[in-house]
Amino acid sequence: MNSVKRVAIIGAGPSGMAALRAFKSAEKSGSEIPEVVCYEKQDDWGGQWNFTWRTGTDGYGEPVHSSMYRNLWSNGPKEALEFAEYTFDEHFNRPISSYPPREVLWDYINGRAVQSGVKELVRFAHVVRRVEFDDETEQFTVTVDDLREHVTSTEVFDEVIVSTGHFSFPNVPDIAGIETFPGEVIHAHEFRGAERFAGQRLLLVGGSYSAEDIGIQSHKMGARHVTMSYRSRPQGFAWPDGVDERPQIDRIDGGVATFIDGSSGEFDAIILCTGYLHHYPFLPEHLHLRSPNNLYPGGLYRGVTWQANPHLHYLGAQDQWFTFNMFDAQAWYVRDLILGRAQLPSADERAAHMRQWADRYRGVEDDAAAVRFQADYIRDLIEQTDYPMFDLDEVVRIFLEWKADKKRNILTYRDQVYPSVMTGTMAAVHHTRWIDELDDSRERYLESQPTADRVTS
Structure with a gap:
């Protein structure tokens, strides 16, 4: 044995x-x-x-x-x-x-x-x-x-x-009337890129990190408008034009979502950022x-x-x-x-x-x-x-400073740098601002001097 x-x-x-x-x-x-x-x-x-x-x-x-x-x-x-x-x-x-x-x-x-x-x-x-x-x-x-x-x-x-x-394993809640929505409905688990939502009015259900990140990514990639619907409390960031928060959804009637505060909006796609x-x-x-x-x-x-x-x-x-x-x-x-x-x-x-x-x-x-x-x-x-x-x-x-950076500007916090806790090395400032960087490849990231034709503006 x-x-x-x-x-x-x-x-x-x-x-x-x-x-x-x-x-x-x-x-x-x-x-x-x-x-x-x-x-x-x-x-x-x-x-x-x-x-x-x-x-x-x-x-x-x-x-x-x-x-x-x-x-x-x-x-x-x-x-x-x-x-x-x-x-x-x-x-x-x-x-x-x-x-x-x-x-x-x-x-x-x-x-x-x-x-x-x-x-x-x-x-x-x-x-x-x-x-x-x-x-x-x-x-x-x-x-x-x-x-x-x-x-x-x-x-x-x-x-x-x-x-x-x-x-x-996605947590997928029931939302009254969601079966009548004519556009695409996916969970964040199925989200593979924000480019496909360029020009669209996007509704994100959820008020935590995945909603925040997918929402800002979609804004960066050209979504017409992004709305995040929270259940307990708003995230409270200084959102850029084209991004907002609403309270919990009351019901959906076709392409229109009505929220518990009585406001409503028309949307092209819904992403469930519900954990x-x-x-x-x-x-x-x-x-x-x-x-x-x-x-x-x-x-x-x-x-x-x-x-x-x-x-x-x-x-x-x-x-x-x-x-x-x-x-x-x-x-x-x-x-x-x-x-x-x-x-x-x-x-x-x-x-x-x-x-x-x-x-x-x-x-x-x-x-x-x-x-x-x-x-x-x-x-x-x-x-x-x-x-x-x-x-x-x-x-x-560093975590608390990160939280403060996000409160100051949700679009620029990724441009900040911190020292390594392990070695003391100060992080490098990336060659391109995050909001302008549309190429996330390793090769592009590690370029010290990006070639002019690849720099976004």
Whole structure:
């Protein structure tokens, strides 16, 4: 019988890549690590950052995972997500701006993973269909379909790490009369570019980051008018001419939307920016996380380990201010639990710890408190491991400055620059203002002196 512990990682997006890197880091430091197998249903890693033009179903007939769109640029400073042990300086060998486009961020996370030599651990085009736990053997049976070879197999694992993210299964609300709307209705998950809405009157349902970003992207790409409909409160930015906010939709009659304040407008297309659901179709109910999108999901010890079965772990299940470096902190801690470097407390002690953090989370009243809460959460994880500690208070300061920049001007905040928390390097001012830059390719971005015929005005 094989006595080597086996670990299944489900998903090779940024969280799964962090888990792979964590195990490889331990191995390089001389530790014996388990046999690790990572299943990824896409043909390459990167998760959301692995852009596809497809919507609905992919080339294998599976639900498309990525919600990434072509002309997305980071909507938060890269200095807030930088890896503590693989910096932007190391990857690009030069300063770059604080708000890179998607191709550049994918290049960064791909570069670290390639440097780690972990791609051989990933089985691409493999979709996990079922995870079952045997209480007697305390092991998981994982059923997987190889989408290329059309083969179904089962394997046994001692630990399972779920790193599939939670921005892939759209939350689609009912809106009275929406079936009468003659134009296009899509969810933000299916949005692939704003150029198609040039000249159109666009209604975005939702008042958070996806509505804000898609709305401003559409304005940039020539939409005739953009209206965002909020449920609880307006975003409150100083919107440019051609962009506005309205309260919740009361009803839709043909091409006309009427809002609860009695105002109305005529629209050509509707985009539902209404969020996503925690949905893990491969997990049975007793292992399935059910949570709203918040900073401290219930049922997870230290935000990662399933209280009812501590052999199951979730990475990246939280709402996110921090992203890549938070996934690292989580991955390093889960790795150390699996390696026995960190001791798992009793169920009662875990429950008490969870109550303490949940009570604290209930006291979070605004964005500043939310950022500090997540920074303290990450600090608590890093203190348990050998992941390099970094100045989390400085990251909080950058986040709050970012929020202030957006309030000052929603069209120019991506032109601002910040210093790296890891190296101190000041970001470079990008060669073209974001509002004028219509080419988001890596090659264009990394040009130091754009050629005259490619500079927009």
